[in-house]
Amino acid sequence: MTRWEADGRGRLERAAFELFSERGFDNTTVAEIAQRAGVTERTFFRHFADKREVLFPPEGSLHLQELLVGAVAGAHASLAPIDAVAAGLEAAGAPFQEHRDNARRRAAIIAATPELRERELIKLGAWSTALCDTLQRRGLSAAAARLTAEVAIAVFRIAFDRWIEDTNDRDFPQLIRESLAQLKAVTAGA
Amino acid sequence: MTRWEADGRGRLERAAFELFSERGFDNTTVAEIAQRAGVTERTFFRHFADKREVLFPPEGSLHLQELLVGAVAGAHASLAPIDAVAAGLEAAGAPFQEHRDNARRRAAIIAATPELRERELIKLGAWSTALCDTLQRRGLSAAAARLTAEVAIAVFRIAFDRWIEDTNDRDFPQLIRESLAQLKAVTAGA
DNA sequence: CATGTCTATGTCAGAAACTGACATCACTAT
DNA sequence: ATAGTGATGTCAGTTTCTGACATAGACATG
Numbered sequence: 001m002t003r004w005e006a007d008g009r010g011r012l013e014r015a016a017f018e019l020f021s022e023r024g025f026d027n028t029t030v031a032e033i034a035q036r037a038g039v040t041e042r043t044f045f046r047h048f049a050d051k052r053e054v055l056f057p058p059e060g061s062l063h064l065q066e067l068l069v070g071a072v073a074g075a076h077a078s079l080a081p082i083d084a085v086a087a088g089l090e091a092a093g094a095p096f097q098e099h100r101d102n103a104r105r106r107a108a109i110i111a112a113t114p115e116l117r118e119r120e121l122i123k124l125g126a127w128s129t130a131l132c133d134t135l136q137r138r139g140l141s142a143a144a145a146r147l148t149a150e151v152a153i154a155v156f157r158i159a160f161d162r163w164i165e166d167t168n169d170r171d172f173p174q175l176i177r178e179s180l181a182q183l184k185a186v187t188a189g190a
Numbered sequence: 191m192t193r194w195e196a197d198g199r200g201r202l203e204r205a206a207f208e209l210f211s212e213r214g215f216d217n218t219t220v221a222e223i224a225q226r227a228g229v230t231e232r233t234f235f236r237h238f239a240d241k242r243e244v245l246f247p248p249e250g251s252l253h254l255q256e257l258l259v260g261a262v263a264g265a266h267a268s269l270a271p272i273d274a275v276a277a278g279l280e281a282a283g284a285p286f287q288e289h290r291d292n293a294r295r296r297a298a299i300i301a302a303t304p305e306l307r308e309r310e311l312i313k314l315g316a317w318s319t320a321l322c323d324t325l326q327r328r329g330l331s332a333a334a335a336r337l338t339a340e341v342a343i344a345v346f347r348i349a350f351d352r353w354i355e356d357t358n359d360r361d362f363p364q365l366i367r368e369s370l371a372q373l374k375a376v377t378a379g380a
Numbered sequence: 381c382a383t384g385t386c387t388a389t390g391t392c393a394g395a396a397a398c399t400g401a402c403a404t405c406a407c408t409a410t
Numbered sequence: 411a412t413a414g415t416g417a418t419g420t421c422a423g424t425t426t427c428t429g430a431c432a433t434a435g436a437c438a439t440g
Binding site for chain 1: 387388389390391392
Binding site: 192230 | 420
């Protein structure tokens with residue numbers, strides 16, 4: 001038993017999610033989030049570096065990054081980098097499958113606010129950096145690794161957006177494969 | 191004669207650039223920028239939506255976006271999309287050539303502060319959207335256009351970073367072509 | 381059992397980023 | 411002349427975020 005209700009951080013995340021959904025990010029103050037979670041505003045800022053960060057908890061983002069990097073690092077050495085990366089993207093995408101409604105709500109919140117889109121972009125940038133390191137460890141040159149990593153993340157974002165918008169319930173890994181195939185077609189040139 | 195010194199906006203941009211260079215973005219207040227420019231803090235916020243925006247004036251960003259889009263739209267219809275895009279990227283990159291020192295200083299400021307990197311990413315995202323529209327007007331499917339546009343911007347960013355870091359004074363268009371060639375190699379698969 | 385340390389939180393004051401409402405004053409058109 | 415326009419100043423207020431210090435339960439140690 002602690003002095004306070006357990007999992008203050010989780011309560012803050014849920015309160016923020018609800019309030020952002022109801023009235024939008026801009027029309028929600030940190031004080032309101034804290035109040036709904038039953039803590040102080042100051043406590044909010046001890047858990048999250050800033051107001052946006054509450055939507056990007058490390059459990060989610062870091063975990064996915066590890067899946068991505070792990071799958072790429074573990075892919076058979078004979079695989080071309082781009083195909084090792086494909087395996088990584090599918091691995092990172094798989095966990096979403098069961099949380100589609102939630103993912104959609106979250107995407108809606110983020111899409112509605114430029115500030116949040118900025119944050120999302122830089123989070124994906126971190127994935128790209130991690131992926132780049134991993135690819136270099138697979139023997140790729142720094143230049144090729146950077147390019148591959150950036151393009152891979154672009155493919156992930158596009159596949160994710162398609163998955164969110166998709167009305168036919170196609171599964172995420174499949175959309176990754178399709179996007180990647182389209183990438184190969186598009187870059188093949190004339 | 192107006193009541194005030196001319197070009198308050200430009201003075202604010204220059205003052206901000208200097209101060210950010212000298213002491214960094216975080217250690218500079220808007221009040222200080224305004225003071226150096228000889229205006230009020232309130233005036234700053236009438237010219238720029240927020241403190242970061244002063245580093246991303248529309249004259250720069252929008253102009254380049256028009257070069258990019260214009261070159262792609264004007265590229266010969268027989269060109270493959272990816273090659274039309276290559277022409278656009280070179281066109282957008284060309285103006286930098288003569289302002290390399292300035293570009294480098296600016297890049298240093300941005301690289302030093304996550305908040306500014308976020309803003310830069312979203313600005314490039316706008317380029318991507320504009321490019322996507324243009325590609326669709328060239329007859330590309332929405333899906334292929336999005337993919338091509340995102341990848342193109344990734345190539346631009348990478349080429350730009352290489353150009354900034356480059357010690358051999360290679361020119362920007364050339365770096366674009368090299369990066370694009372590398373992209374084709376990397377996506378070709380095994 | 382007493383005592384001390386650790387950790388998560390509360391309290392408070394304050395800086396800095398931003399916003400809305402209203403005033404001012406040169407310039408411009410009628 | 412007079413009225414209107416546009417860029418700025420003034421000022422009060424909200425919101426985000428930070429630093430310093432206090433508090434209370436959990437836990438270990440003697």
